[in-house]
Amino acid sequence: MNKNSNNQRLPRAKGIDMGTYYTPKECARKVKYLVLPEMNRKIVEEFITILGMRETFEEHHVPIPNKVVMYGPPGTGKTLTAFYMAQMLELPLILVRLDAIIHSHLGETGSNIRKIFEYAKATPCVLFLDEFDAIARTRESNDEVKEMARAVNTLLQCLDDFGDSSIFVAATNLANELDRAIWRRFDTKMTYSLPDxxxxxxxxxxxxxxxxxxxxxxxxxxxxxxxxxxxxxxxxxxxxxxxxxxxxxxxxxxxxxxxxxxxxxx
Ligand SMILES: Nc1ncnc2c1ncn2[C@@H]1O[C@H](COP(=O)(O)OP(=O)(O)OP(=O)(O)O)[C@@H](O)[C@H]1O
Ligand SMILES: [Mg+2]
The missing domain is CATH 1.10.8.60 (Helicase, Ruva Protein; domain 3)
Structure with missing residues:
Protein backbone atom coordinates (compact mmCIF):
# COMPACT_ATOMS: atom_id res chain seq x y z
CA MET A 1 0.00 0.00 0.00
CA ASN A 2 1.24 3.48 -0.84
CA LYS A 3 2.55 5.09 2.35
CA ASN A 4 0.66 8.26 1.54
CA SER A 5 -2.59 6.64 0.48
CA ASN A 6 -4.40 7.85 3.59
CA ASN A 7 -3.11 11.40 3.45
CA GLN A 8 -5.02 14.58 2.83
CA ARG A 9 -3.43 15.11 -0.59
CA LEU A 10 0.02 16.30 0.41
CA PRO A 11 1.44 18.88 -1.97
CA ARG A 12 3.79 17.44 -4.57
CA ALA A 13 7.09 18.59 -6.05
CA LYS A 14 9.24 16.92 -8.70
CA GLY A 15 6.27 14.58 -9.20
CA ILE A 16 6.45 13.17 -5.64
CA ASP A 17 4.76 13.99 -2.36
CA MET A 18 6.65 16.61 -0.37
CA GLY A 19 6.28 14.57 2.77
CA THR A 20 5.44 11.19 4.22
CA TYR A 21 2.23 10.95 6.22
CA TYR A 22 2.12 8.94 9.47
CA THR A 23 -1.11 8.45 11.40
CA PRO A 24 -0.89 8.80 15.21
CA LYS A 25 -1.13 4.99 15.40
CA GLU A 26 1.83 4.57 13.06
CA CYS A 27 3.75 7.11 15.16
CA ALA A 28 3.00 5.08 18.30
CA ARG A 29 4.39 1.97 16.61
CA LYS A 30 7.67 3.80 15.90
CA VAL A 31 8.17 4.65 19.57
CA LYS A 32 8.55 1.51 21.59
CA TYR A 33 10.71 3.21 24.20
CA LEU A 34 12.01 6.71 24.42
CA VAL A 35 14.65 7.45 27.02
CA LEU A 36 14.86 11.19 27.60
CA PRO A 37 17.04 13.05 30.07
CA GLU A 38 15.01 14.71 32.84
CA MET A 39 15.16 18.19 31.31
CA ASN A 40 13.85 17.12 27.89
CA ARG A 41 11.17 14.92 29.42
CA LYS A 42 9.91 17.91 31.40
CA ILE A 43 9.94 20.11 28.30
CA VAL A 44 7.98 17.54 26.26
CA GLU A 45 5.48 16.89 29.06
CA GLU A 46 4.85 20.58 29.63
CA PHE A 47 4.46 21.15 25.88
CA ILE A 48 1.83 18.41 25.65
CA THR A 49 0.01 19.62 28.77
CA ILE A 50 -0.18 23.17 27.41
CA LEU A 51 -1.58 21.99 24.09
CA GLY A 52 -4.28 20.14 26.01
CA MET A 53 -5.31 23.44 27.66
CA ARG A 54 -5.76 25.62 24.59
CA GLU A 55 -8.93 27.38 25.79
CA THR A 56 -7.47 28.24 29.18
CA PHE A 57 -4.42 29.74 27.50
CA GLU A 58 -6.65 31.73 25.16
CA GLU A 59 -8.60 33.07 28.16
CA HIS A 60 -5.34 34.33 29.63
CA HIS A 61 -4.17 35.70 26.27
CA VAL A 62 -1.01 33.64 26.53
CA PRO A 63 0.03 32.15 23.20
CA ILE A 64 0.60 28.42 23.13
CA PRO A 65 4.00 27.11 22.04
CA ASN A 66 4.07 25.21 18.75
CA LYS A 67 7.53 25.57 17.23
CA VAL A 68 10.13 23.14 18.49
CA VAL A 69 13.77 22.84 17.49
CA MET A 70 15.84 19.84 18.56
CA TYR A 71 19.59 19.71 18.13
CA GLY A 72 22.36 17.29 18.97
CA PRO A 73 24.40 14.37 17.64
CA PRO A 74 22.97 11.55 15.48
CA GLY A 75 21.11 8.67 17.09
CA THR A 76 20.09 10.47 20.27
CA GLY A 77 16.31 10.50 19.83
CA LYS A 78 15.37 13.68 17.95
CA THR A 79 13.27 12.00 15.28
CA LEU A 80 11.88 9.58 17.84
CA THR A 81 10.73 12.52 20.00
CA ALA A 82 8.83 14.01 17.04
CA PHE A 83 6.95 10.71 16.59
CA TYR A 84 6.30 10.56 20.33
CA MET A 85 4.84 14.08 20.33
CA ALA A 86 2.54 13.25 17.40
CA GLN A 87 1.40 10.11 19.19
CA MET A 88 0.69 11.96 22.42
CA LEU A 89 -1.07 14.85 20.68
CA GLU A 90 -3.02 12.40 18.51
CA LEU A 91 -1.99 14.27 15.40
CA PRO A 92 -0.63 12.87 12.15
CA LEU A 93 3.06 13.50 11.51
CA ILE A 94 4.24 14.82 8.16
CA LEU A 95 7.89 13.98 7.63
CA VAL A 96 9.03 16.54 5.09
CA ARG A 97 11.11 15.17 2.22
CA LEU A 98 14.01 17.54 1.76
CA ASP A 99 14.97 16.01 -1.56
CA ALA A 100 11.54 16.90 -2.88
CA ILE A 101 11.57 20.42 -1.44
CA ILE A 102 15.05 21.62 -2.40
CA HIS A 103 15.25 22.60 -6.02
CA SER A 104 17.96 24.20 -8.08
CA HIS A 105 15.52 26.32 -10.05
CA LEU A 106 15.21 29.90 -8.97
CA GLY A 107 12.37 30.42 -6.50
CA GLU A 108 11.24 26.81 -6.61
CA THR A 109 12.55 25.87 -3.13
CA GLY A 110 10.79 28.83 -1.53
CA SER A 111 7.57 28.04 -3.32
CA ASN A 112 7.74 24.40 -2.14
CA ILE A 113 8.34 25.50 1.45
CA ARG A 114 5.32 27.78 1.20
CA LYS A 115 3.14 24.92 -0.10
CA ILE A 116 4.03 22.48 2.66
CA PHE A 117 3.50 25.15 5.35
CA GLU A 118 0.15 26.09 3.81
CA TYR A 119 -0.84 22.43 3.98
CA ALA A 120 0.10 22.29 7.68
CA LYS A 121 -1.79 25.52 8.39
CA ALA A 122 -4.95 24.04 6.89
CA THR A 123 -4.60 20.49 8.27
CA PRO A 124 -3.70 20.03 11.97
CA CYS A 125 -0.53 17.94 12.11
CA VAL A 126 3.03 17.77 13.39
CA LEU A 127 5.09 19.12 10.51
CA PHE A 128 8.54 17.62 10.96
CA LEU A 129 11.56 18.95 9.10
CA ASP A 130 14.62 16.78 9.70
CA GLU A 131 18.11 17.98 8.73
CA PHE A 132 16.72 21.47 9.09
CA ASP A 133 20.15 23.03 8.53
CA ALA A 134 19.90 22.07 4.86
CA ILE A 135 17.40 24.91 4.47
CA ALA A 136 17.96 27.18 7.44
CA ARG A 137 21.72 27.79 7.19
CA THR A 138 22.86 31.30 7.99
CA ARG A 139 22.30 33.61 5.08
CA GLU A 140 25.86 34.93 5.43
CA SER A 141 27.34 31.53 4.61
CA ASN A 142 25.03 31.30 1.66
CA ASP A 143 25.86 34.51 -0.11
CA GLU A 144 26.87 32.73 -3.24
CA VAL A 145 23.91 30.40 -3.05
CA LYS A 146 21.25 33.04 -3.50
CA GLU A 147 18.50 30.47 -3.87
CA MET A 148 19.02 29.23 -0.31
CA ALA A 149 19.18 32.76 1.08
CA ARG A 150 15.81 33.36 -0.49
CA ALA A 151 14.52 30.08 0.92
CA VAL A 152 15.53 31.20 4.44
CA ASN A 153 13.53 34.40 3.96
CA THR A 154 10.51 32.37 2.86
CA LEU A 155 10.95 30.07 5.85
CA LEU A 156 10.96 33.08 8.18
CA GLN A 157 7.69 34.32 6.70
CA CYS A 158 6.15 30.86 6.89
CA LEU A 159 7.13 30.50 10.55
CA ASP A 160 5.62 33.90 11.35
CA ASP A 161 2.37 33.08 9.53
CA PHE A 162 2.13 29.52 10.83
CA GLY A 163 -0.84 30.08 13.15
CA ASP A 164 -1.49 27.66 15.98
CA SER A 165 -3.47 24.75 14.58
CA SER A 166 -0.37 22.64 13.83
CA ILE A 167 3.01 22.00 15.44
CA PHE A 168 6.27 22.66 13.65
CA VAL A 169 9.22 20.50 14.70
CA ALA A 170 12.72 20.89 13.28
CA ALA A 171 15.80 18.79 14.00
CA THR A 172 19.45 19.34 13.22
CA ASN A 173 22.93 18.08 14.05
CA LEU A 174 24.39 21.50 13.22
CA ALA A 175 22.75 24.04 15.52
CA ASN A 176 25.60 26.53 15.09
CA GLU A 177 24.90 26.85 11.41
CA LEU A 178 21.27 27.82 11.76
CA ASP A 179 20.31 31.34 10.81
CA ARG A 180 19.94 33.40 14.01
CA ALA A 181 16.65 34.94 12.88
CA ILE A 182 15.22 31.46 12.32
CA TRP A 183 16.52 30.35 15.70
CA ARG A 184 14.57 33.11 17.44
CA ARG A 185 11.29 31.93 15.91
CA PHE A 186 11.26 28.77 18.04
CA ASP A 187 9.47 28.85 21.38
CA THR A 188 10.78 25.43 22.48
CA LYS A 189 14.39 24.28 22.20
CA MET A 190 15.74 20.89 23.18
CA THR A 191 19.38 19.84 23.34
CA TYR A 192 20.21 16.20 22.76
CA SER A 193 23.45 14.54 23.75
CA LEU A 194 24.99 11.09 23.97
CA PRO A 195 23.42 9.14 26.85
CA ASP A 196 24.99 9.51 30.28
N1 LIG B 1 16.56 8.66 23.37
C1 LIG B 1 16.32 7.46 22.81
N2 LIG B 1 15.56 6.55 23.45
C2 LIG B 1 15.33 5.35 22.90
N3 LIG B 1 15.81 4.95 21.69
C3 LIG B 1 16.57 5.81 21.02
C4 LIG B 1 16.85 7.12 21.54
N4 LIG B 1 17.63 7.76 20.64
C5 LIG B 1 17.81 6.92 19.61
N5 LIG B 1 17.19 5.75 19.83
C6 LIG B 1 17.19 4.60 18.90
O1 LIG B 1 17.96 4.97 17.76
C7 LIG B 1 17.12 5.09 16.59
C8 LIG B 1 17.48 6.39 15.87
O2 LIG B 1 17.08 7.48 16.68
P1 LIG B 1 16.59 8.86 16.07
O3 LIG B 1 16.24 8.66 14.63
O4 LIG B 1 15.56 9.44 16.94
O5 LIG B 1 17.93 9.70 16.17
P2 LIG B 1 18.20 11.20 15.75
O6 LIG B 1 18.65 11.92 16.97
O7 LIG B 1 17.00 11.72 15.03
O8 LIG B 1 19.44 11.02 14.76
P3 LIG B 1 19.84 11.82 13.42
O9 LIG B 1 20.50 13.09 13.91
O10 LIG B 1 20.80 10.90 12.76
O11 LIG B 1 18.59 12.06 12.64
C9 LIG B 1 15.69 5.08 17.11
O12 LIG B 1 14.81 4.51 16.19
C10 LIG B 1 15.81 4.25 18.38
O13 LIG B 1 15.76 2.88 18.06
MG1 LIG C 1 16.67 12.19 13.01
Missing part, protein backbone atom coordinates in the same frame (compact mmCIF):
# COMPACT_ATOMS: atom_id res chain seq x y z
CA UNK A 197 25.49 6.48 32.51
CA UNK A 198 21.99 6.68 33.96
CA UNK A 199 20.23 6.85 30.56
CA UNK A 200 22.51 4.19 29.14
CA UNK A 201 21.63 1.87 31.99
CA UNK A 202 17.92 2.54 31.58
CA UNK A 203 18.05 1.94 27.82
CA UNK A 204 20.15 -1.24 28.00
CA UNK A 205 17.80 -2.63 30.62
CA UNK A 206 14.85 -1.99 28.30
CA UNK A 207 16.64 -3.63 25.38
CA UNK A 208 17.72 -6.70 27.33
CA UNK A 209 14.47 -7.02 29.28
CA UNK A 210 12.92 -10.48 28.95
CA UNK A 211 16.01 -11.97 27.30
CA UNK A 212 17.95 -14.52 29.30
CA UNK A 213 21.31 -13.00 30.20
CA UNK A 214 24.36 -13.49 32.41
CA UNK A 215 24.26 -12.11 35.94
CA UNK A 216 25.47 -8.48 36.10
CA UNK A 217 25.28 -8.11 32.33
CA UNK A 218 23.52 -4.73 32.23
CA UNK A 219 26.21 -3.05 34.37
CA UNK A 220 29.02 -4.46 32.29
CA UNK A 221 27.38 -3.56 28.97
CA UNK A 222 26.66 -0.10 30.31
CA UNK A 223 30.34 0.45 31.07
CA UNK A 224 31.57 -1.05 27.80
CA UNK A 225 29.25 1.07 25.64
CA UNK A 226 30.15 4.42 27.21
CA UNK A 227 30.38 7.09 24.49
CA UNK A 228 27.95 5.32 22.15
CA UNK A 229 24.70 6.89 20.98
CA UNK A 230 21.33 5.25 21.70
CA UNK A 231 21.19 4.12 18.07
CA UNK A 232 24.65 2.48 18.37
CA UNK A 233 23.69 0.78 21.63
CA UNK A 234 20.52 -0.59 20.03
CA UNK A 235 22.42 -2.02 17.06
CA UNK A 236 25.11 -3.61 19.24
CA UNK A 237 22.63 -5.20 21.65
CA UNK A 238 20.55 -6.54 18.75
CA UNK A 239 23.66 -8.02 17.13
CA UNK A 240 24.61 -9.65 20.44
CA UNK A 241 21.09 -11.06 20.87
CA UNK A 242 21.31 -12.63 17.40
CA UNK A 243 24.55 -14.33 18.41
CA UNK A 244 22.91 -15.68 21.57
CA UNK A 245 19.92 -16.98 19.60
CA UNK A 246 22.13 -18.78 17.08
CA UNK A 247 23.96 -20.45 19.97
CA UNK A 248 20.69 -21.32 21.74
CA UNK A 249 22.14 -19.84 24.93
CA UNK A 250 21.89 -16.80 27.18
CA UNK A 251 23.20 -13.38 26.25
CA UNK A 252 26.77 -13.00 27.54
CA UNK A 253 29.31 -10.18 27.85
CA UNK A 254 31.35 -11.95 25.14
CA UNK A 255 28.44 -11.49 22.70
CA UNK A 256 28.36 -7.81 23.51
CA UNK A 257 32.14 -7.32 23.24
CA UNK A 258 32.25 -9.12 19.88
CA UNK A 259 29.26 -7.19 18.54
CA UNK A 260 30.87 -3.93 19.64
CA UNK A 261 34.02 -4.80 17.72
CA UNK A 262 32.11 -5.86 14.63
CA UNK A 263 29.90 -2.78 14.68
CA UNK A 264 32.79 -0.42 15.53
CA UNK A 265 30.72 2.61 16.55
CA UNK A 266 31.84 6.15 17.42
Missing amino acids: EFSRHQYIELLINGFEGEHGLTEEVCEHLAGCSFADIEQIVLKAKRKAIIEHGPLTREHIFLSYEEYSPC
Whole structure:
Protein backbone atom coordinates (compact mmCIF):
# COMPACT_ATOMS: atom_id res chain seq x y z
CA MET A 1 0.00 0.00 0.00
CA ASN A 2 1.24 3.48 -0.84
CA LYS A 3 2.55 5.09 2.35
CA ASN A 4 0.66 8.26 1.54
CA SER A 5 -2.59 6.64 0.48
CA ASN A 6 -4.40 7.85 3.59
CA ASN A 7 -3.11 11.40 3.45
CA GLN A 8 -5.02 14.58 2.83
CA ARG A 9 -3.43 15.11 -0.59
CA LEU A 10 0.02 16.30 0.41
CA PRO A 11 1.44 18.88 -1.97
CA ARG A 12 3.79 17.44 -4.57
CA ALA A 13 7.09 18.59 -6.05
CA LYS A 14 9.24 16.92 -8.70
CA GLY A 15 6.27 14.58 -9.20
CA ILE A 16 6.45 13.17 -5.64
CA ASP A 17 4.76 13.99 -2.36
CA MET A 18 6.65 16.61 -0.37
CA GLY A 19 6.28 14.57 2.77
CA THR A 20 5.44 11.19 4.22
CA TYR A 21 2.23 10.95 6.22
CA TYR A 22 2.12 8.94 9.47
CA THR A 23 -1.11 8.45 11.40
CA PRO A 24 -0.89 8.80 15.21
CA LYS A 25 -1.13 4.99 15.40
CA GLU A 26 1.83 4.57 13.06
CA CYS A 27 3.75 7.11 15.16
CA ALA A 28 3.00 5.08 18.30
CA ARG A 29 4.39 1.97 16.61
CA LYS A 30 7.67 3.80 15.90
CA VAL A 31 8.17 4.65 19.57
CA LYS A 32 8.55 1.51 21.59
CA TYR A 33 10.71 3.21 24.20
CA LEU A 34 12.01 6.71 24.42
CA VAL A 35 14.65 7.45 27.02
CA LEU A 36 14.86 11.19 27.60
CA PRO A 37 17.04 13.05 30.07
CA GLU A 38 15.01 14.71 32.84
CA MET A 39 15.16 18.19 31.31
CA ASN A 40 13.85 17.12 27.89
CA ARG A 41 11.17 14.92 29.42
CA LYS A 42 9.91 17.91 31.40
CA ILE A 43 9.94 20.11 28.30
CA VAL A 44 7.98 17.54 26.26
CA GLU A 45 5.48 16.89 29.06
CA GLU A 46 4.85 20.58 29.63
CA PHE A 47 4.46 21.15 25.88
CA ILE A 48 1.83 18.41 25.65
CA THR A 49 0.01 19.62 28.77
CA ILE A 50 -0.18 23.17 27.41
CA LEU A 51 -1.58 21.99 24.09
CA GLY A 52 -4.28 20.14 26.01
CA MET A 53 -5.31 23.44 27.66
CA ARG A 54 -5.76 25.62 24.59
CA GLU A 55 -8.93 27.38 25.79
CA THR A 56 -7.47 28.24 29.18
CA PHE A 57 -4.42 29.74 27.50
CA GLU A 58 -6.65 31.73 25.16
CA GLU A 59 -8.60 33.07 28.16
CA HIS A 60 -5.34 34.33 29.63
CA HIS A 61 -4.17 35.70 26.27
CA VAL A 62 -1.01 33.64 26.53
CA PRO A 63 0.03 32.15 23.20
CA ILE A 64 0.60 28.42 23.13
CA PRO A 65 4.00 27.11 22.04
CA ASN A 66 4.07 25.21 18.75
CA LYS A 67 7.53 25.57 17.23
CA VAL A 68 10.13 23.14 18.49
CA VAL A 69 13.77 22.84 17.49
CA MET A 70 15.84 19.84 18.56
CA TYR A 71 19.59 19.71 18.13
CA GLY A 72 22.36 17.29 18.97
CA PRO A 73 24.40 14.37 17.64
CA PRO A 74 22.97 11.55 15.48
CA GLY A 75 21.11 8.67 17.09
CA THR A 76 20.09 10.47 20.27
CA GLY A 77 16.31 10.50 19.83
CA LYS A 78 15.37 13.68 17.95
CA THR A 79 13.27 12.00 15.28
CA LEU A 80 11.88 9.58 17.84
CA THR A 81 10.73 12.52 20.00
CA ALA A 82 8.83 14.01 17.04
CA PHE A 83 6.95 10.71 16.59
CA TYR A 84 6.30 10.56 20.33
CA MET A 85 4.84 14.08 20.33
CA ALA A 86 2.54 13.25 17.40
CA GLN A 87 1.40 10.11 19.19
CA MET A 88 0.69 11.96 22.42
CA LEU A 89 -1.07 14.85 20.68
CA GLU A 90 -3.02 12.40 18.51
CA LEU A 91 -1.99 14.27 15.40
CA PRO A 92 -0.63 12.87 12.15
CA LEU A 93 3.06 13.50 11.51
CA ILE A 94 4.24 14.82 8.16
CA LEU A 95 7.89 13.98 7.63
CA VAL A 96 9.03 16.54 5.09
CA ARG A 97 11.11 15.17 2.22
CA LEU A 98 14.01 17.54 1.76
CA ASP A 99 14.97 16.01 -1.56
CA ALA A 100 11.54 16.90 -2.88
CA ILE A 101 11.57 20.42 -1.44
CA ILE A 102 15.05 21.62 -2.40
CA HIS A 103 15.25 22.60 -6.02
CA SER A 104 17.96 24.20 -8.08
CA HIS A 105 15.52 26.32 -10.05
CA LEU A 106 15.21 29.90 -8.97
CA GLY A 107 12.37 30.42 -6.50
CA GLU A 108 11.24 26.81 -6.61
CA THR A 109 12.55 25.87 -3.13
CA GLY A 110 10.79 28.83 -1.53
CA SER A 111 7.57 28.04 -3.32
CA ASN A 112 7.74 24.40 -2.14
CA ILE A 113 8.34 25.50 1.45
CA ARG A 114 5.32 27.78 1.20
CA LYS A 115 3.14 24.92 -0.10
CA ILE A 116 4.03 22.48 2.66
CA PHE A 117 3.50 25.15 5.35
CA GLU A 118 0.15 26.09 3.81
CA TYR A 119 -0.84 22.43 3.98
CA ALA A 120 0.10 22.29 7.68
CA LYS A 121 -1.79 25.52 8.39
CA ALA A 122 -4.95 24.04 6.89
CA THR A 123 -4.60 20.49 8.27
CA PRO A 124 -3.70 20.03 11.97
CA CYS A 125 -0.53 17.94 12.11
CA VAL A 126 3.03 17.77 13.39
CA LEU A 127 5.09 19.12 10.51
CA PHE A 128 8.54 17.62 10.96
CA LEU A 129 11.56 18.95 9.10
CA ASP A 130 14.62 16.78 9.70
CA GLU A 131 18.11 17.98 8.73
CA PHE A 132 16.72 21.47 9.09
CA ASP A 133 20.15 23.03 8.53
CA ALA A 134 19.90 22.07 4.86
CA ILE A 135 17.40 24.91 4.47
CA ALA A 136 17.96 27.18 7.44
CA ARG A 137 21.72 27.79 7.19
CA THR A 138 22.86 31.30 7.99
CA ARG A 139 22.30 33.61 5.08
CA GLU A 140 25.86 34.93 5.43
CA SER A 141 27.34 31.53 4.61
CA ASN A 142 25.03 31.30 1.66
CA ASP A 143 25.86 34.51 -0.11
CA GLU A 144 26.87 32.73 -3.24
CA VAL A 145 23.91 30.40 -3.05
CA LYS A 146 21.25 33.04 -3.50
CA GLU A 147 18.50 30.47 -3.87
CA MET A 148 19.02 29.23 -0.31
CA ALA A 149 19.18 32.76 1.08
CA ARG A 150 15.81 33.36 -0.49
CA ALA A 151 14.52 30.08 0.92
CA VAL A 152 15.53 31.20 4.44
CA ASN A 153 13.53 34.40 3.96
CA THR A 154 10.51 32.37 2.86
CA LEU A 155 10.95 30.07 5.85
CA LEU A 156 10.96 33.08 8.18
CA GLN A 157 7.69 34.32 6.70
CA CYS A 158 6.15 30.86 6.89
CA LEU A 159 7.13 30.50 10.55
CA ASP A 160 5.62 33.90 11.35
CA ASP A 161 2.37 33.08 9.53
CA PHE A 162 2.13 29.52 10.83
CA GLY A 163 -0.84 30.08 13.15
CA ASP A 164 -1.49 27.66 15.98
CA SER A 165 -3.47 24.75 14.58
CA SER A 166 -0.37 22.64 13.83
CA ILE A 167 3.01 22.00 15.44
CA PHE A 168 6.27 22.66 13.65
CA VAL A 169 9.22 20.50 14.70
CA ALA A 170 12.72 20.89 13.28
CA ALA A 171 15.80 18.79 14.00
CA THR A 172 19.45 19.34 13.22
CA ASN A 173 22.93 18.08 14.05
CA LEU A 174 24.39 21.50 13.22
CA ALA A 175 22.75 24.04 15.52
CA ASN A 176 25.60 26.53 15.09
CA GLU A 177 24.90 26.85 11.41
CA LEU A 178 21.27 27.82 11.76
CA ASP A 179 20.31 31.34 10.81
CA ARG A 180 19.94 33.40 14.01
CA ALA A 181 16.65 34.94 12.88
CA ILE A 182 15.22 31.46 12.32
CA TRP A 183 16.52 30.35 15.70
CA ARG A 184 14.57 33.11 17.44
CA ARG A 185 11.29 31.93 15.91
CA PHE A 186 11.26 28.77 18.04
CA ASP A 187 9.47 28.85 21.38
CA THR A 188 10.78 25.43 22.48
CA LYS A 189 14.39 24.28 22.20
CA MET A 190 15.74 20.89 23.18
CA THR A 191 19.38 19.84 23.34
CA TYR A 192 20.21 16.20 22.76
CA SER A 193 23.45 14.54 23.75
CA LEU A 194 24.99 11.09 23.97
CA PRO A 195 23.42 9.14 26.85
CA ASP A 196 24.99 9.51 30.28
CA GLU A 197 25.49 6.48 32.51
CA PHE A 198 21.99 6.68 33.96
CA SER A 199 20.23 6.85 30.56
CA ARG A 200 22.51 4.19 29.14
CA HIS A 201 21.63 1.87 31.99
CA GLN A 202 17.92 2.54 31.58
CA TYR A 203 18.05 1.94 27.82
CA ILE A 204 20.15 -1.24 28.00
CA GLU A 205 17.80 -2.63 30.62
CA LEU A 206 14.85 -1.99 28.30
CA LEU A 207 16.64 -3.63 25.38
CA ILE A 208 17.72 -6.70 27.33
CA ASN A 209 14.47 -7.02 29.28
CA GLY A 210 12.92 -10.48 28.95
CA PHE A 211 16.01 -11.97 27.30
CA GLU A 212 17.95 -14.52 29.30
CA GLY A 213 21.31 -13.00 30.20
CA GLU A 214 24.36 -13.49 32.41
CA HIS A 215 24.26 -12.11 35.94
CA GLY A 216 25.47 -8.48 36.10
CA LEU A 217 25.28 -8.11 32.33
CA THR A 218 23.52 -4.73 32.23
CA GLU A 219 26.21 -3.05 34.37
CA GLU A 220 29.02 -4.46 32.29
CA VAL A 221 27.38 -3.56 28.97
CA CYS A 222 26.66 -0.10 30.31
CA GLU A 223 30.34 0.45 31.07
CA HIS A 224 31.57 -1.05 27.80
CA LEU A 225 29.25 1.07 25.64
CA ALA A 226 30.15 4.42 27.21
CA GLY A 227 30.38 7.09 24.49
CA CYS A 228 27.95 5.32 22.15
CA SER A 229 24.70 6.89 20.98
CA PHE A 230 21.33 5.25 21.70
CA ALA A 231 21.19 4.12 18.07
CA ASP A 232 24.65 2.48 18.37
CA ILE A 233 23.69 0.78 21.63
CA GLU A 234 20.52 -0.59 20.03
CA GLN A 235 22.42 -2.02 17.06
CA ILE A 236 25.11 -3.61 19.24
CA VAL A 237 22.63 -5.20 21.65
CA LEU A 238 20.55 -6.54 18.75
CA LYS A 239 23.66 -8.02 17.13
CA ALA A 240 24.61 -9.65 20.44
CA LYS A 241 21.09 -11.06 20.87
CA ARG A 242 21.31 -12.63 17.40
CA LYS A 243 24.55 -14.33 18.41
CA ALA A 244 22.91 -15.68 21.57
CA ILE A 245 19.92 -16.98 19.60
CA ILE A 246 22.13 -18.78 17.08
CA GLU A 247 23.96 -20.45 19.97
CA HIS A 248 20.69 -21.32 21.74
CA GLY A 249 22.14 -19.84 24.93
CA PRO A 250 21.89 -16.80 27.18
CA LEU A 251 23.20 -13.38 26.25
CA THR A 252 26.77 -13.00 27.54
CA ARG A 253 29.31 -10.18 27.85
CA GLU A 254 31.35 -11.95 25.14
CA HIS A 255 28.44 -11.49 22.70
CA ILE A 256 28.36 -7.81 23.51
CA PHE A 257 32.14 -7.32 23.24
CA LEU A 258 32.25 -9.12 19.88
CA SER A 259 29.26 -7.19 18.54
CA TYR A 260 30.87 -3.93 19.64
CA GLU A 261 34.02 -4.80 17.72
CA GLU A 262 32.11 -5.86 14.63
CA TYR A 263 29.90 -2.78 14.68
CA SER A 264 32.79 -0.42 15.53
CA PRO A 265 30.72 2.61 16.55
CA CYS A 266 31.84 6.15 17.42
N1 LIG B 1 16.56 8.66 23.37
C1 LIG B 1 16.32 7.46 22.81
N2 LIG B 1 15.56 6.55 23.45
C2 LIG B 1 15.33 5.35 22.90
N3 LIG B 1 15.81 4.95 21.69
C3 LIG B 1 16.57 5.81 21.02
C4 LIG B 1 16.85 7.12 21.54
N4 LIG B 1 17.63 7.76 20.64
C5 LIG B 1 17.81 6.92 19.61
N5 LIG B 1 17.19 5.75 19.83
C6 LIG B 1 17.19 4.60 18.90
O1 LIG B 1 17.96 4.97 17.76
C7 LIG B 1 17.12 5.09 16.59
C8 LIG B 1 17.48 6.39 15.87
O2 LIG B 1 17.08 7.48 16.68
P1 LIG B 1 16.59 8.86 16.07
O3 LIG B 1 16.24 8.66 14.63
O4 LIG B 1 15.56 9.44 16.94
O5 LIG B 1 17.93 9.70 16.17
P2 LIG B 1 18.20 11.20 15.75
O6 LIG B 1 18.65 11.92 16.97
O7 LIG B 1 17.00 11.72 15.03
O8 LIG B 1 19.44 11.02 14.76
P3 LIG B 1 19.84 11.82 13.42
O9 LIG B 1 20.50 13.09 13.91
O10 LIG B 1 20.80 10.90 12.76
O11 LIG B 1 18.59 12.06 12.64
C9 LIG B 1 15.69 5.08 17.11
O12 LIG B 1 14.81 4.51 16.19
C10 LIG B 1 15.81 4.25 18.38
O13 LIG B 1 15.76 2.88 18.06
MG1 LIG C 1 16.67 12.19 13.01
